[in-house]
Amino acid sequence: MYSSVEKYRIIEKLKHGTEIDEIYEETGIPKTILDEWKKEADLSIRIKKLVEEGKLERAREELESIEDDELAKNILSIKILRAENDKEAEKRALDRILELDPENVIAMSSRIKLAKDEGDIETRKKLLDMQLKVETDNMLAMSSRISIARKDGDIETEKRLLDRQLEVDPDDTIAMSGRIVVARKEGDTETEKALVDRQLELEPDSVIVISSRIKIARREGDIKTERELLDRRIALEPNNIIAIKRRLSIARTENDVETEKILEQELFKLYNNKEQTNDAELQEVSGNMSDTDIESQMQNQAQEARRLIYENKDVLQTAEQIKELLEGEDETVKIVVLAEFYFKAGLILRAQKSLKAYKKELKNKDGIKMVEQALQLTKSARTNQFNWNDLWDRQMGIQSKKISSQRVNSDLIELER
Helix, strand or coil: CCCHHHHHHHHHHHHCCCCHHHHHHHHCCCHHHHHHHHHHHHHHHHHHHHHHCCCHHHHHHHHHCCCCCHHHHHHHHHHHHHHCCCHHHHHHHHHHHHHHCCCCHHHHHHHHHHHHHHCCHHHHHHHHHHHHHHCCCCHHHHHHHHHHHHHHCCHHHHHHHHHHHHHHCCCCHHHHHHHHHHHHHHCCHHHHHHHHHHHHHHCCCCHHHHHHHHHHHHHHCCHHHHHHHHHHHHHHCCCCHHHHHHHHHHHHHCCCHHHHHHHHHHHHHHHHCCCCCCCHHHHHHHCCCCHHHHHHHHHHHHHHHHHHHHHCCCHHHHHHHHHHHCCCCCHHHHHHHHHHHHHHCCCHHHHHHHHHHHHHHCCCHHHHHHHHHHHHHHHCCCHHHCCHHHHHHHHHHHHHHHHHHHHHHHHHHHHHC
């Protein structure tokens, strides 16, 4: 008995003109069987041609000529059913194929696609599990199943399949990134560190990977590794103020006066270049910024975070970058940027959570109304109709008043002294 995978691989060869004798020499499959498969190949070619010419009735007549092979009949019917756009009949035919031939991965793939189009997660999950029993190294099927497991919060399945992907391809950096996130969730620092170190070997100039390794070093109090990696990141991103500031902090801790002086000069240069500056906290260095300067820097910092929304594809890493970039900023700024990001990433529940948190902070009726509008649009899946710039401009207006108020209070304290 020959598997359906082997049979249809041979049929494809026959359809493309490979001779029976040649296949016999290569596989040893008896010529009587190959003759039957050749008839099926020829019939498949005729049906395909009739379908392409729009002669569906003629195609059905050809199909009815098959009397004793229900499996072949169902397989060849798929082309006709797709031409007729009869999804229900196609689904039934594919289900019957899988009843007759449970390891038919071609039918599985087609049925999985239909389940995906219909949003039938449970059927898709079941079929992907079936497919992975037959094709244990199918990376695409694994990725699809990982995506479902991630949405279900099924961390064990996600971890198992990511580990399998890394067995199949130890240099798959996408699988590595997913496995790193799982390790971080589980608090498995050793696995996280080992995988990030491997990623660094494969992508030595990736600032995202370097940043991940810096965070591990910081958590472990490994100042030496953090210092070395910060130097690498600054070499790759000379205008990265967050990295420069952290490196400056280490230089001060280690009493490295020369490095401290160089880094302070770099910060001043960036501060003086308005186009490059994105950091309100340079007042730590200058100690002499005006209200306008602070407001401008804060806007640039948050706008840099907003830029990430539209430029990055990896949702988890982008959220981390936004949080890191806005570290130390007013909490409402962070909430507004994250709400917009979650909307654009399609994470509606997270976006709603962020907006509800923002609404609690508001006192102004117009602002509350605007947030309620955004929340209503998420429920009706019309998020593109919401003007995020209006909400953003409103928030920056609040921040401007807040800064002025803080500066006045600071001046009063200074006078009292």
